[in-house]
Amino acid sequence: MIKNEYIPFRSEIKEVIRHTAIEYTFRMEYTGDVKPGQFFEVSIPKYGEAPISVSGIGDGCIDLTIRRVGKVTNEVFEQYEGDTLLLRGPYGNGFDLENYKDKELVIVAGGTGVSPVRGVIDYFARNPGAAKSVTVIAGFKTPDDILFRRDLKLWEENLNLILTVDSREGDKSYREGLVTAYIPDLEFGNMDDACAIVVGPPAMMRFSTMALMDRGLKEEQIWISQERKMCCGLGKCGHCKINDVYVCLDGPVFNFTKGRQLLD
Amino acid sequence: MDVNTKALKKNAFRVTKERGKTASRVRVPGGHMDACYLSMIQDIAEKYGNGTVHITNRQGFEIPGIDYADMPKVNEMLQPIIEGLDINQTDPGTGYPASGTRNVSACIGNRVCPYACYDTTAFAKRIEKAIFPNDLHFKIALTGCPNDCAKVRMHDFGIMGMTLPRLDPSRCVNCGACVKYCRRKSVEALETVNYRPKRNEEKCIGCGECVLNCPASAWTRDEKKYYRLTLLGRTGKRNPRLGEDFIKWVDEDSIIKIILNTYKYVEHYIDRSAPGGKEHIGYIVDRTGFEEFKKWALEGVELPEIAEVTTPVYWKGVHYTK
Amino acid sequence: MGYCYKTQDLQQVFSALTETYDLYAPRLFPNKGAFSDTDLVRYDRITSPEEIVLDRKSRFSPKEVLLPISQTLFYFTEDKVTEPNPPKKDAVIFLRSCDLHAIRRLDYMYLENGPEDSYYRQLRDHVKFALLGCSSCFDSCFCVDMGTNKNTDYDFSLDLTGDTWKIDVKWQEQEELFRKYAVSQETVSPAFVTETKTRVHIPENLTAKAAKSSVWKEYDSRCINCGRCNFSCPTCTCFTMQDLFYTDNGKVGERRRVWASCMVDGYTDVAGGGSYRKTNGERMRFKVMHKALDFKQRAGYQMCVGCGRCDDVCPEYISFSHCLNRLSDAMKEVEDL
Numbered sequence: 001m002i003k004n005e006y007i008p009f010r011s012e013i014k015e016v017i018r019h020t021a022i023e024y025t026f027r028m029e030y031t032g033d034v035k036p037g038q039f040f041e042v043s044i045p046k047y048g049e050a051p052i053s054v055s056g057i058g059d060g061c062i063d064l065t066i067r068r069v070g071k072v073t074n075e076v077f078e079q080y081e082g083d084t085l086l087l088r089g090p091y092g093n094g095f096d097l098e099n100y101k102d103k104e105l106v107i108v109a110g111g112t113g114v115s116p117v118r119g120v121i122d123y124f125a126r127n128p129g130a131a132k133s134v135t136v137i138a139g140f141k142t143p144d145d146i147l148f149r150r151d152l153k154l155w156e157e158n159l160n161l162i163l164t165v166d167s168r169e170g171d172k173s174y175r176e177g178l179v180t181a182y183i184p185d186l187e188f189g190n191m192d193d194a195c196a197i198v199v200g201p202p203a204m205m206r207f208s209t210m211a212l213m214d215r216g217l218k219e220e221q222i223w224i225s226q227e228r229k230m231c232c233g234l235g236k237c238g239h240c241k242i243n244d245v246y247v248c249l250d251g252p253v254f255n256f257t258k259g260r261q262l263l264d
Numbered sequence: 265m266d267v268n269t270k271a272l273k274k275n276a277f278r279v280t281k282e283r284g285k286t287a288s289r290v291r292v293p294g295g296h297m298d299a300c301y302l303s304m305i306q307d308i309a310e311k312y313g314n315g316t317v318h319i320t321n322r323q324g325f326e327i328p329g330i331d332y333a334d335m336p337k338v339n340e341m342l343q344p345i346i347e348g349l350d351i352n353q354t355d356p357g358t359g360y361p362a363s364g365t366r367n368v369s370a371c372i373g374n375r376v377c378p379y380a381c382y383d384t385t386a387f388a389k390r391i392e393k394a395i396f397p398n399d400l401h402f403k404i405a406l407t408g409c410p411n412d413c414a415k416v417r418m419h420d421f422g423i424m425g426m427t428l429p430r431l432d433p434s435r436c437v438n439c440g441a442c443v444k445y446c447r448r449k450s451v452e453a454l455e456t457v458n459y460r461p462k463r464n465e466e467k468c469i470g471c472g473e474c475v476l477n478c479p480a481s482a483w484t485r486d487e488k489k490y491y492r493l494t495l496l497g498r499t500g501k502r503n504p505r506l507g508e509d510f511i512k513w514v515d516e517d518s519i520i521k522i523i524l525n526t527y528k529y530v531e532h533y534i535d536r537s538a539p540g541g542k543e544h545i546g547y548i549v550d551r552t553g554f555e556e557f558k559k560w561a562l563e564g565v566e567l568p569e570i571a572e573v574t575t576p577v578y579w580k581g582v583h584y585t586k
Numbered sequence: 587m588g589y590c591y592k593t594q595d596l597q598q599v600f601s602a603l604t605e606t607y608d609l610y611a612p613r614l615f616p617n618k619g620a621f622s623d624t625d626l627v628r629y630d631r632i633t634s635p636e637e638i639v640l641d642r643k644s645r646f647s648p649k650e651v652l653l654p655i656s657q658t659l660f661y662f663t664e665d666k667v668t669e670p671n672p673p674k675k676d677a678v679i680f681l682r683s684c685d686l687h688a689i690r691r692l693d694y695m696y697l698e699n700g701p702e703d704s705y706y707r708q709l710r711d712h713v714k715f716a717l718l719g720c721s722s723c724f725d726s727c728f729c730v731d732m733g734t735n736k737n738t739d740y741d742f743s744l745d746l747t748g749d750t751w752k753i754d755v756k757w758q759e760q761e762e763l764f765r766k767y768a769v770s771q772e773t774v775s776p777a778f779v780t781e782t783k784t785r786v787h788i789p790e791n792l793t794a795k796a797a798k799s800s801v802w803k804e805y806d807s808r809c810i811n812c813g814r815c816n817f818s819c820p821t822c823t824c825f826t827m828q829d830l831f832y833t834d835n836g837k838v839g840e841r842r843r844v845w846a847s848c849m850v851d852g853y854t855d856v857a858g859g860g861s862y863r864k865t866n867g868e869r870m871r872f873k874v875m876h877k878a879l880d881f882k883q884r885a886g887y888q889m890c891v892g893c894g895r896c897d898d899v900c901p902e903y904i905s906f907s908h909c910l911n912r913l914s915d916a917m918k919e920v921e922d923l
Binding site: 002003004005006007008010043045046047048049050051067069086112201202227228229231232234235236237238239241243244246248249261 | 659660662665667669695696699700701702703704705707794823824825826827828829831835836837841843846848853854855856857858860862875876879880881883884
């Protein structure tokens with residue numbers, strides 16, 4: 001009898017953290033190997049299954065940041081503390097932290113693209129000195145769209161955090177502008193040690209990688225993570241295919257030597 | 265010159281504006297025929313007519329410029345056409361036995377058109393066989409689908425093809441094509457409920473767009489053929505109007521029975537003093553009231569279970585006499 | 587061993603087989619075509635050899651036996667997940683060479699690309715294949731150019747010559763049954779075609795660069811993204827999940843998967859609201875490149891088996907085989923990019 005990969009397991013919701021009007025982080029009970037950038041297929045009641053990146057890894061738990069969609073109401077989301085959700089995974093390759101240790105790391109993330117790299121950011125924020133330097137350029141549409149506010153203090157203290165919004169809507173306490181605007185001013189000590197992670201909407205990834213390469217980073221020094229529709233996470237449903245890769249099996253994290261061909 | 269105009273009209277000839285000349289009227293029930301008859305019509309036009317042919321509104325041919333004296337010879341030449349088109353005839357070689365009931369016309373139907381829900385010509389011919397010859401002035405037309413390209417609502421009896429769509433949910437992939445096409449091309453009778461289309465039976469007009477656009481053959485057509493029967497549309501001087509819905513989801517046999525019943529009704533109630541003894545059915549129904557008509561029309565008719573009869577029927581149209 | 591039968595003899599074999607097997611074959615569904623008074627040929631259970639449609643191509647492929655169009659994966663309640671029972675009987679699928687080659691492609695996707703799919707495995711392990719010989723091809727077939735015109739990977743074959751059915755049996759457990767009702771024995775090898783009217787050439791130098799060609803542009807307006815090509819294709823394997831909730835709290839219900847099409851709207855929609863490949867030309871490019879290149883790069887052999895169904899069913903007369911033949915020009919066009 002072979003294993004049925006589609007059968008989910010129940011996981012307790014330990015905490016629900018509301019970030020924005022529509023985005024929540026569910027802190028889920030989970031023990032097992034998992035890497036930042038990997039994802040779980042999460043059964044959202046009254047919606048269905050959706051691939052959700054691991055946005056944080058803790059002791060006996062993982063964070064899943066979920067955007068409320070369709071007919072699902074806030075109440076449905078908020079009443080879940082102590083309840084359970086059906087999960088299966090983790091799937092995909094995730095980020096390999098070894099690639100970034102002792103490097104001058106730049107992380108460029110836009111919107112929900114912050115979720116898959118939050119685990120990476122968090123690791124380096126909690127282990128100052130693991131990398132030569134870490135700069136995080138995180139961009140959101142407006143101040144109301146900012147995710148992971150609870151983390152910002154820790155990140156600011158331990159890394160070079162550039163938090164920017166496309167439109168600050170009168171609130172002068174935020175920087176305004178696209179994430180790409182900050183790439184030309186980045187300082188690198190040794191270009192051989194430079195490396196970057198770019199995650200976000202397709203246009204943002206395209207322009208950010210271009211800007212980084214203009215700064216002298218080579219393709220092999222850049223990693224991206226692709227977001228695609230994924231119904232199985234098992235290389236079957238076909239939705240996530242780009243060229244000859246299945247994002248769920250071969251990604252979602254790609255070194256840019258491969259990832260560059262995948263921007264469709 | 266002494267000619268019995270009453271007799272020649274019944275024989276499908278016409279009194280024309282040109283003194284001494286008549287025109288022969290050839291009918292094509294269902295509007296579709298073998299091409300070989302065209303050359304026969306050509307021969308008549310060139311031998312006895314003025315070399316021209318008019319294509320009529322009701323899917324016939326009118327051959328003008330014929331001498332009244334040549335009518336018997338024209339009738340002889342018409343014989344292979346009458347036989348070939350399977351027109352009921354009493355005395356072979358004597359032309360058409362009646363002209364009151366007009367040619368049963370039809371759109372091109374499912375012999376060619378993808379939208380048509382049935383073979384319009386075949387049904388037209390079946391009606392033709394059931395009602396002809398008849399002197400009463402009846403106009404019947406058939407159209408393949410609710411697009412009504414044949415403009416059947418301008419007729420006493422309008423027959424519109426309907427498809428009863430059947431869904432096999434196990435073949436449905438929820439692509440949304442049926443819902444989309446029903447919304448954009450038809451009457452919005454479908455909505456998606458739990459990943460499957462749900463059909464509003466009351467709204468559905470049986471156009472078949474869902475079946476036509478289903479990529480997985482989840483929607484198919486019911487084996488039985490159904491029709492919408494519209495009543496008593498007309499052109500003319502006093503009160504031109506569109507035919508109104510009488511029965512939705514009616515079957516072929518019932519339609520034929522209703523038409524034959526209506527002939528009996530008209531025979532009974534027609535005003536024989538009307539000019540030329542001609543009175544349109546609609547005006548008779550206006551006189552007797554709809555309920556009396558319905559009583560006669562549905563006599564002995566066993567409608568299918570899903571048939572929906574509209575009663576009473578009200579007509580609108582343009583009133584020039586009020 | 588090869589055997590010959592008249593229909594009534596073969597009926598005995600079929601009757602015996604149906605006791606333990608569901609027999610699936612292309613079958614006629616009168617008046618079930620999309621247009622009124624037209625027929626549909628598709629796979630379904632049969633019980634007699636006469637039901638097998640041999641003179642027409644089935645609109646849908648046999649894949650629906652192994653990959654049901656809509657398949658319930660499990661039922662869930664607050665504390666339990668239950669799988670549905672597998673079919674009671676094993677199956678015999680009657681299919682042509684191209685379609686049997688297509689099964690190999692399904693195997694790749696469901697058994698080799700990532701972890702094994704247990705639902706597919708369950709059905710696949712309980713299927714026997716009966717090869718229907720092809721004494722001639724249909725107009726749109728191009729199996730010879732795809733190398734799928736021959737197949738020896740069957741459990742038994744079936745050819746009808748005049749009124750004689752000829753069968754080559756490789757299925758040892760049932761050899762006795764086939765022998766029992768045979769009228770005579772002779773060496774039988776299933777018919778196959780060696781040339782087709784439709785010819786296809788996929789250029790050896792094809793690369794992903796062809797995506798940049800202008801050939802895809804015309805499909806923006808010609809294609810109506812209905813997905814008929816995908817649903818009729820014996821090698822398309824995509825599916826989408828559907829959760830059906832029986833209760834208001836969304837905790838009791840069923841999960842099923844249904845066929846999906848890369849041509850149909852919604853295929854690439856992500857939960858956040860984004861989507862990729864919005865134009866029909868981009869979707870056509872994705873499909874054609876997948877069939878002609880991407881799959882081959884992963885699996886090592888061509889995906890398309892040349893059955894020609896996609897050409898037969900396209901309401902807009904877009905020919906997939908014609909598009910494949912444009913790839914050489916497409917590569918020339920992008921050579922210097």
